[in-house]
Amino acid sequence: MSRRCELTGKAVMSGNNVSHANRKTRRRFLPNLCQVSLISDALGRQYSLRISAHALRSVEHNGGLDAFLLKSRTELLSTKAQKLKRDIEKARAAAVAA
Numbered sequence: 279m280s281r282r283c284e285l286t287g288k289a290v291m292s293g294n295n296v297s298h299a300n301r302k303t304r305r306r307f308l309p310n311l312c313q314v315s316l317i318s319d320a321l322g323r324q325y326s327l328r329i330s331a332h333a334l335r336s337v338e339h340n341g342g343l344d345a346f347l348l349k350s351r352t353e354l355l356s357t358k359a360q361k362l363k364r365d366i367e368k369a370r371a372a373a374v375a376a
Contacts, residue, residue: 281308281309281311281327281329282356283290283309283311283328283330283332283333284327284328284329284338284355284356284358284359285327285329285330285333285337285350285354285355285356285359286329286332286333286336286350286354287338287354288309288330288332288333289309289356290306290308290309291307291308291335292300292304292305292306292307293307298308302315309311309330310329310330310331310332311329311330312328312329312331312334313326313327313328314326314328314329314334315326315327316337316342316343317342317343318340318343318344318362318366319344320366320369320370320373321365321366321369322351325343325362327358327359330361343362344366344370345360347359347366348366348367348370349354352361368374
């Protein structure tokens with residue numbers, strides 16, 4: 279399982295530890311990933327996603343999983359999230375047509 283947020287694409291970054299003597303050693307900056315279950319209002323189901331804490335705050339701020347996915351760019355999403363976005367768009371279109 280990769281260390282990548284399924285909604286924002288935030289991933290591992292690399293950099294340096296810099297000591298007091300100004301020696302540089304390589305290190306990794308890991309994203310703060312959480313395993314959460316989010317509810318889709320359009321589909322009426324619960325989905326388990328591995329997202330960063332920042333993405334969780336963004337989902338809550340934007341009004342839920344459906345609103346966040348519809349606003350986000352498809353390239354940044356994981357394949358699971360892209361499929362979920364397509365399903366939400368289909369459900370919304372069916373609700374409008376009915």
